[in-house]
Amino acid sequence: MPMPEILIAAPPEITAALSAILRGRYPCVPLAVREATEIVTAATKTLGKKSFSCCIVGLSDAAGLKKLAGRFPDTLFLPLALENRRRQCRDLLAVGAFAVILLPLDKHEVADVLGRAETFLSLRSGAQPIRQDKPLPALAALAVAEATSWPLAWTIFLATALASTSTA
Numbered sequence: 001m002p003m004p005e006i007l008i009a010a011p012p013e014i015t016a017a018l019s020a021i022l023r024g025r026y027p028c029v030p031l032a033v034r035e036a037t038e039i040v041t042a043a044t045k046t047l048g049k050k051s052f053s054c055c056i057v058g059l060s061d062a063a064g065l066k067k068l069a070g071r072f073p074d075t076l077f078l079p080l081a082l083e084n085r086r087r088q089c090r091d092l093l094a095v096g097a098f099a100v101i102l103l104p105l106d107k108h109e110v111a112d113v114l115g116r117a118e119t120f121l122s123l124r125s126g127a128q129p130i131r132q133d134k135p136l137p138a139l140a141a142l143a144v145a146e147a148t149s150w151p152l153a154w155t156i157f158l159a160t161a162l163a164s165t166s167t168a
Contacts, residue, residue, distance in 0.1 A: 011034065043068055053074075054098075
């Protein structure tokens with residue numbers, strides 16, 4: 001699956017910061033909106049013209065996000081919320097946010113959230129996840145080699161000997 005194109009609908013300074021963080025990693029379309037009340041209108045207009053798989057929105061109210069999520073169910077919405085606002089985050093998640101990006105922005109958190117969104121989108125499109133229930137043969141051989149190494153064997157022997165003497 002190709003990289004998801006991301007619509008960023010937020011105040012200009014946040015849009016610029018997110019664009020700088022995501023530059024080179026994800027294709028972004030910045031939509032700088034000065035007034036928070038106009039974000040829903042601007043995002044609706046843009047999403048009506050072109051489909052985006054992800055949309056980072058500078059919305060803190062659940063009602064606005066609910067309108068967007070209801071009208072564009074195939075888009076993953078990632079609203080921005082101030083740190084330490086648990087109720088606000090819960091409300092945003094309850095009305096359809098895929099995840100909440102906390103302010104002030106942390107480039108590692110943004111990368112983590114978008115990585116999870118990208119994984120979700122690829123699974124939703126039919127990509128098969130890597131099976132974790134059976135180790136790969138190369139990894140199994142490595143585990144056997146590790147288990148038979150002298151320091152590990154000695155540690156297991158000492159732990160067993162100490163456990164048997166302490167129970168006697």
